[in-house]
């Protein structure tokens with residue numbers, strides 16, 4: 527058996543779980559858990575590369591297939607095409623794909639076909655870049671095209687295809703750590719690493735000098751400015767990126783989340799970074815403690831701003847849950863406003879690209895709550911065209927193209943009457 531067969535088999539199982547069972551990769555622990563760390567990393571990398579490039583692989587495969595085979599077979603072919611296109615030795619790839627198909631009851635009949643098709647891929651590395659850019663599925667492409675226009679959607683798809691670097695939030699001695707890590711300090715203060723090994727082996731991880739957080743996700747708390755001595759509630763806190771920012775900025779923080787499992791991650795992150803917060807498990811809508819100077823509401827959302835790093839999302843989801851997420855976000859805004867001190871600040875944010883989960887939520891909250899106002903962002907590093915008409919900040923994956931992009935995010939600071 528080749529060394530690559532185990533991660534390739536796992537990658538194929540992951541692709542089937544995402545495209546057939548509509549599970550997110552983060553929900554596929556049963557596939558990941560039995561693997562060694564290197565195989566796990568390789569399977570994850572293969573699956574995400576294939577999901578990113580699936581429609582490009584389909585385009586290459588189409589003229590070589592009389593009709594489209596069952597999806598499990600198509601996934602195996604996609605895996606073979608993407609690996610060969612990205613420079614893997616074709617012989618080993620074809621052998622493993624044929625073995626994987628031959629081992630499956632429902633796919634065995636397609637092993638010979640896969641062998642014949644993939645052997646035609648010798649010039650894939652040269653042809654690959656000439657094939658059309660992968661597109662988002664219609665359930666997401668259409669609303670985004672409507673919101674941001676045709677050229678933006680193409681730029682967003684280009685950013686998704688490129689993937690994401692690793693961003694760190696380093697609250698102290700940022701420039702020194704950036705130099706040690708070989709990273710770049712971004713205009714908004716995050717540190718970006720292009721190539722890196724396992725995160726937990728990087729300098730500063732064990733000491734808790736930094737945590738992983740996309741540059742876009744790190745911006746909302748920065749909008750709050752000086753937080754020393756403020757009572758802050760992070761009402762959807764896990765895994766704790768914003769909790770750690772609040773605590774390291776000197777706020778007295780309570781971190782609340784519905785998920786006990788995810789709160790475990792908050793506790794581990796706080797312990798590693800030597801930061802303090804009171805952890806509370808519960809439903810934000812049932813939490814009744816008042817008296818907060820600041821509430822951070824990083825609300826549950828479609829997560830469509832994170833597709834660069836989660837290319838499984840467009841396959842695993844179909845947009846059906848977005849209506850109920852929008853309703854929940856509005857309820858959460860109204861509830862959080864009840865808990866704030868007079869003149870207190872609510873930071874509302876979502877990692878969504880959909881205005882209904884961002885700009886529109888704020889416009890509607892302003893209409894529902896007389897006296898509520900948006901505090902305009904004052905950070906000099908915020909570019910003028912990131913600021914939206916209602917006073918929030920809109921970030922998109924196609925921004926900062928020469929620096930490596932950023933996640934899609936929306937944020938606004940609301941001031942209670």
Ligand SMILES: C[S@@+](CC[C@H](N)C(=O)[O-])C[C@H]1O[C@@H](n2cnc3c(N)ncnc32)[C@H](O)[C@@H]1O
Nearest residue numbers: 762763764765766767768783784785809810824
């Ligand atoms: C976008 S994530 C938060 C990310 C986090 N703020 C960070 O920066 O690391 C949304 C969180 O909301 C939590 N959540 C969902 N519904 C909730 C509810 N009704 N009450 C409290 N938390 C909830 C989820 O468990 C999830 O951890």
